[in-house]
Amino acid sequence: MGSHRLPSAKNKSSVRPTKSLAVFDFQRSLNARQLKDFGERQHTGPPQSALACCELASLVVNLRLLVFLGNEIESGDARRLEAMVWNPPTSSPANGMDSRQHLELGRSGIPPHQGLDTNGDPARPVGSWAQRLQMTRVLGTVTKSEDQEQITDRISQDECPRAASGSPRLDLTSSEEFPSLTALTKADTLPRSFKKAAAGYRALSRSEITSPTPTWPGQQQHLPSSSVESYDRTTSSAPPCGENVGEQLLTIPVESTAPLPIRGRPVPKMSPVPFRLSRNPVLDRRVALPITTPASLQFTKKSFNVDSPSFTPAQLQSGSKKHTFSSQTANAAVFTPKGSTNSATPALAQDSESSFVTAAGVRDFTPQAQNYDLNTTSATNGVASDSSAGIYDAFTMATMGQALPTTQYNPYAEDHTSMAGVATPFYQAQGAYAAAIQPLQYHLYAPVGPHKADMHHPYQKQAYDFFLPNDIREDLQKKSAATRQVLPNSQLPDVSQYHSLVPLDTAKSSHTSIFGSSVCWVYKATSKKNGNVYCLRRLQGARVASKNSTNEPLAKWKRISNGNIVTVHEVFTSRDFNDTSLIFIHNYHPNSKTLAEHHISQRRFGQQQPPIQENVLWSYISQLCNALRTVHGEGLAARCIHPTKVIMTEKNRIRLSACMILDVLEYETSRPIAELQQEDLVDLGKLILILGLGTMTISPVQSALEQFQRTMYSPELKELVFWLVTPPYPEQPIQKTITELTPRITHHILDSFDSSLQAYDGINSNLHQELENGRIARLMLKLGVINERPDFDNELNWSETGERYSLKLFRDYVFHQVDSNGNPVLDLGHMLSCLNKLDAGIDEKVYLTSRDHQTSFIISYKELKKQVNNAFNELQKAGQTKSATSRAGY
Numbered sequence: 092m093g094s095h096r097l098p099s100a101k102n103k104s105s106v107r108p109t110k111s112l113a114v115f116d117f118q119r120s121l122n123a124r125q126l127k128d129f130g131e132r133q134h135t136g137p138p139q140s141a142l143a144c145c146e147l148a149s150l151v152v153n154l155r156l157l158v159f160l161g162n163e164i165e166s167g168d169a170r171r172l173e174a175m176v177w178n179p180p181t182s183s184p185a186n187g188m189d190s191r192q193h194l195e196l197g198r199s200g201i202p203p204h205q206g207l208d209t210n211g212d213p214a215r216p217v218g219s220w221a222q223r224l225q226m227t228r229v230l231g232t233v234t235k236s237e238d239q240e241q242i243t244d245r246i247s248q249d250e251c252p253r254a255a256s257g258s259p260r261l262d263l264t265s266s267e268e269f270p271s272l273t274a275l276t277k278a279d280t281l282p283r284s285f286k287k288a289a290a291g292y293r294a295l296s297r298s299e300i301t302s303p304t305p306t307w308p309g310q311q312q313h314l315p316s317s318s319v320e321s322y323d324r325t326t327s328s329a330p331p332c333g334e335n336v337g338e339q340l341l342t343i344p345v346e347s348t349a350p351l352p353i354r355g356r357p358v359p360k361m362s363p364v365p366f367r368l369s370r371n372p373v374l375d376r377r378v379a380l381p382i383t384t385p386a387s388l389q390f391t392k393k394s395f396n397v398d399s400p401s402f403t404p405a406q407l408q409s410g411s412k413k414h415t416f417s418s419q420t421a422n423a424a425v426f427t428p429k430g431s432t433n434s435a436t437p438a439l440a441q442d443s444e445s446s447f448v449t450a451a452g453v454r455d456f457t458p459q460a461q462n463y464d465l466n467t468t469s470a471t472n473g474v475a476s477d478s479s480a481g482i483y484d485a486f487t488m489a490t491m492g493q494a495l496p497t498t499q500y501n502p503y504a505e506d507h508t509s510m511a512g513v514a515t516p517f518y519q520a521q522g523a524y525a526a527a528i529q530p531l532q533y534h535l536y537a538p539v540g541p542h543k544a545d546m547h548h549p550y551q552k553q554a555y556d557f558f559l560p561n562d563i564r565e566d567l568q569k570k571s572a573a574t575r576q577v578l579p580n581s582q583l584p585d586v587s588q589y590h591s592l593v594p595l596d597t598a599k600s601s602h603t604s605i606f607g608s609s610v611c612w613v614y615k616a617t618s619k620k621n622g623n624v625y626c627l628r629r630l631q632g633a634r635v636a637s638k639n640s641t642n643e644p645l646a647k648w649k650r651i652s653n654g655n656i657v658t659v660h661e662v663f664t665s666r667d668f669n670d671t672s673l674i675f676i677h678n679y680h681p682n683s684k685t686l687a688e689h690h691i692s693q694r695r696f697g698q699q700q701p702p703i704q705e706n707v708l709w710s711y712i713s714q715l716c717n718a719l720r721t722v723h724g725e726g727l728a729a730r731c732i733h734p735t736k737v738i739m740t741e742k743n744r745i746r747l748s749a750c751m752i753l754d755v756l757e758y759e760t761s762r763p764i765a766e767l768q769q770e771d772l773v774d775l776g777k778l779i780l781i782l783g784l785g786t787m788t789i790s791p792v793q794s795a796l797e798q799f800q801r802t803m804y805s806p807e808l809k810e811l812v813f814w815l816v817t818p819p820y821p822e823q824p825i826q827k828t829i830t831e832l833t834p835r836i837t838h839h840i841l842d843s844f845d846s847s848l849q850a851y852d853g854i855n856s857n858l859h860q861e862l863e864n865g866r867i868a869r870l871m872l873k874l875g876v877i878n879e880r881p882d883f884d885n886e887l888n889w890s891e892t893g894e895r896y897s898l899k900l901f902r903d904y905v906f907h908q909v910d911s912n913g914n915p916v917l918d919l920g921h922m923l924s925c926l927n928k929l930d931a932g933i934d935e936k937v938y939l940t941s942r943d944h945q946t947s948f949i950i951s952y953k954e955l956k957k958q959v960n961n962a963f964n965e966l967q968k969a970g971q972t973k974s975a976t977s978r979a980g981y
């Protein structure tokens with residue numbers, strides 16, 4: 092917390108605590124720089140002024156405070172204490188707002204929406220809290236041991252030996268007197284900052300500890316009780332000494348029993364007053380003790396002024412370091428720590444709660460309730476941060492290195508605490524760089540995919556932008572409707588396993604069919620076997636000589652898988668139409684049209700439609716080339732390259748729809764495959780000719796070619812069509828092949844490939860949006876079953892009580908907002924944003940209030956998400972139980 096700078100040595104006035112908050116001192120005492128400076132002063136020479144004394148006094152008090160804080164943290168109130176430690180008050184609670192709200196809302200005057208974390212605290216370096224918590228616990232453990240009472244007794248009962256100057260002395264380095272403190276300061280694993288603090292601490296005499304204290308009117312340390320709300324965080328200076336600041340506040344006067352000599356001036360005489368400290372709350376199970384400080388214990392600035400004699404450090408007087416017990420203590424009974432039997436680290440060894448502080452090394456702090464939720468920044472690794480390195484540096488990212496978890500992180504898991512088991516691998520390998528894996532914090536609409544250059548600014552986003560583009564949506568919906576279409580009062584029979592036939596060739600063309608004399612009908616049909624919809628093509632009156640004539644071609648065509656060919660599934664004969672029909676089953680592509688329907692039949696009433704663009708023709712050529720390459724490669728021929736048998740399933744996407752049919756019909760009289768393949772290329776040329784000229788009639792071909800030469804198409808296209816259509820002649824008997832065609836159109840194929848990639852990108856981007864919408868839909872379904880539920884589990888107001896009440900208020904907050912005139916606010920962005928945040932369960936807080944403004948909550952989306960899941964699971968369980976019961980009853 093950079094905002095809490097330590098007082099510099101030059102500025103003595105700033106040493107005085109300006110806040111009555113004990114936490115201020117607590118924080119000061121843990122600041123590494125101050126501790127370092129302080130420790131060095133104690134080692135290198137005498138304290139130059141009362142500054143060091145003041146600091147030490149503060150440390151001593153802090154030691155007490157740490158006990159409280161440590162126990163408070165153990166008692167489970169860590170969150171509020173954390174808030175208190177990290178955020179000394181800077182402003183009064185707002186009028187009308189209770190202290191809890193103040194704690195949540197107004198810390199450090201930072202409004203809740205400015206990037207606060209779980210506790211509403213401003214962002215801070217990860218690890219700092221864990222570091223401080225660790226130190227707190229270490230200190231708390233030590234002071235929970237017998238040393239604490241020993242120190243207390245020594246100071247309060249004035250039993251300390253006195254230095255030559257008359258100053259009482261207390262050696263905290265004595266391993267006999269203060270074994271755990273000594274062990275603590277020797278422990279290797281302690282942060283260096285603490286060790287230095289302890290080093291400075293042990294070298295001081297009692298006079299240094301106690302003398303400056305009376306000069307501080309605000310020296311009383313007001314420890315917060317477990318009820319933080321009752322703590323007046325607005326006080327910038329301490330209440331007067333002796334004033335009872337409330338039952339829940341603990342007043343610990345730190346006072347002197349000896350005058351402080353400053354600058355050789357006499358110190359005003361003061362009657363010695365016992366150093367009153369509360370008992371360890373862990374020992375006596377009291378968290379906060381109301382202690383009233385008598386008025387007689389008050390100190391004024393006069394007691395520490397220019398007239399005070401100057402301080403003479405013990406080191407200078409003695410000349411060398413010596414045992415600081417005075418002769419007065421020679422007769423004192425030998426101190427035996429309570430419960431101590433081991434001379435090495437007796438107290439620590441006996442203290443089960445402090446058993447992790449051993450002489451061999453202080454084990455690092457491991458939080459009791461481990462929080463591995465990566466949404467919170469507080470969960471830093473307490474394992475490796477300071478085990479050997481010493482001072483924790485919050486700005487060193489190395490300590491925050493995260494390695495890839497050995498267990499795969501599941502972003503769909505509701506509860507990530509299960510990762511606790513894999514905590515160690517997750518936080519290991521700090522040396523090598525490893526990409527950090529973090530769960531997605533905000534599941535807001537991800538701007539994936541191609542972005543139009545003319546897109547409006549983010550704040551101009553419209554509802555349209557959140558959903559599928561209208562044309563795509565309309566197309567998909569039409570296709571869906573076409574797939575589900577049924578024919579009312581249909582006279583059409585079921586054909587084998589196919590039922591619900593719907594005719595597709597509603598407009599029969601006048602031109603002759605490519606299938607010769609057989610009349611062709613096309614239906615949409617649903618399979619009884621799997622419920623899928625297929626295209627059923629019926630060749631009325633067609634006959635086959637043998638089973639082989641259907642099975643053999645089918646087996647060959649089933650091997651074909653190509654994006655420009657409609658997949659063949661089945662072929663069989665049927666008498667279901669009361670005749671002999673040959674039935675072909677293909678994949679169904681809803682709302683498709685033949686090229687003839689799309690480009691030629693629409694020219695009605697002599698309308699002159701613009702000619703097909705050349706790039707579209709090249710695209711068709713490329714796609715058919717792709718289809719033919721596959722078909723010819725399998726030793727087959729398409730035999731259906733005709734405007735009526737090439738269907739357009741999407742924009743500019745074409746497929747051969749009637750493959751295999753002629754192979755079955757002409758099975759007995761089949762021609763050589765090379766000839767058929769050659770014919771495919773000729774048919775391709777004729778198709779382009781038909782489309783380019785815009786007429787189905789291109790005979791004679793020669794005149795059509797001449798007509799095509801007069802069009803505005805490029806010579807390259809004209810040349811290709813000519814090459815395709817012209818049959819081999821005696822001077823050039825070499826057959827044309829698909830492998831010969833492909834190199835001629837390579838760059839057009841690449842153009843086509845690029846367009847399909849861009850189309851893919853566009854679809855992918857839309858898919859992302861729909862992914863978000865799908866999540867919101869699920870969340871809304873959950874909220875829908877919870878909100879306003881009349882009764883559940885014998886509770887009439889189930890949805891209005893408990894956790895569900897905040898969900899109701901959230902519903903109002905999202906959907907039922909009104910403006911100052913009571914008019915509804917229909918802010919789609921607000922609704923989407925709130926629902927996404929709820930779905931993500933982020934740490935951001937939201938202020939919910941009832942319609943009558945009598946009830947208000949400040950709650951995080953994370954908690955709300957938990958509540959939604961709890962309530963939904965409750966309903967789900969009940970539903971499952973009931974259905975199981977009802978099933979059992981049958």
Ligand SMILES: Nc1ncnc2c1ncn2[C@@H]1O[C@H](COP(=O)(O)OP(=O)(O)OP(=O)(O)O)[C@@H](O)[C@H]1O
Nearest residue numbers: 595596600604613626678679680683684685735748
């Ligand atoms: N696999 C398919 N999936 C969906 N619709 C198809 C499929 N195959 C053909 N169709 C559609 O069925 C309709 C009839 O197709 P068909 O092949 O019979 O064309 P046509 O113009 O009627 O030809 P013909 O004059 O030879 O009967 C066309 O609208 C076509 O788009």
